[in-house]
Amino acid sequence: MEIVPIDTHLTAIDHDLMAVPGVGATYVVQGEAVALVETGTSLTVAATLAGLDELGIARDAVGHILCTHIHMDHAGGAGYLAVNLPRARVYIHRESIPHLADPSKLMPSARRAVGEAAWPLTGDMLPVPLERLHPAEDLRLDLGRGVCLEALPTPGHSPDHVSFWDRRSGGMFLGDAAGLSMPRHGLDFPVTPVPTYDLETHRATIEMLRKQDIGRLYLTHYGVHDDTDDKLRLALEQIEGLAEMVRAVLADGGAEAVDVAALAARYVPYPDDGPAALVARSWSQMSVAGMLRYLKKRQ
């Protein structure tokens, strides 16, 4: 666990997602009230709580937990956090509220998406009591002292994806809306996962984001990025590039010809023995599979 100070009202807790530093963060936003953005998985909750302790934030002082979308590394820890932060409301897109209230249907689908190699690092889920769940997509959360979070729906990576403006800094918590960027690991690519990835919607979302005046990106994977325009343009190029690569193989030999692992290694080259090898492999394979599924549906 590492505390990363960002701004007077904003801190990141690196909670060692997938057991690697520099991969996943929960953001702590402090006005008079305290909000967390992103939960990590159930396996990162202990690190997040230790981070809150180190910041001197009492468990009952956290009023809000915001999830950008339903994937395990963004909302998987919600139930465990809700138990430990007894006064917090939990926000996620309306359509995903039933899955946080009863994760039993979500788990098998998440397991298929994540793959067996990475599944042990993905954790499990506790249900969040329905009365503590609130829709995120229209949220405007005034935390006091001029700190305000405001939702902006950003579907594509997943249909329920919502990003959050930090009005105080002019930055945005972007979740997975326009790709990950982990400088410590030299990884920089959009995740386009099974089973609900939608290329057309994703493209429209990134174009929409490019028209916003976003000062800084607060990425869940990972950290603060000031080169907003470059990041968004690169993400767009990369999803087109991946789509092209998968289309070419489909045109050549049909879906049976697609070797997901081989294509993933072309999409995200990363050494097999590197510290983030499992992250790179799992998320790139998920991306190829997601793009393949989307393109096959379109045929």
Ligand SMILES: [Zn+2]
């Ligand atoms: Zn995701």
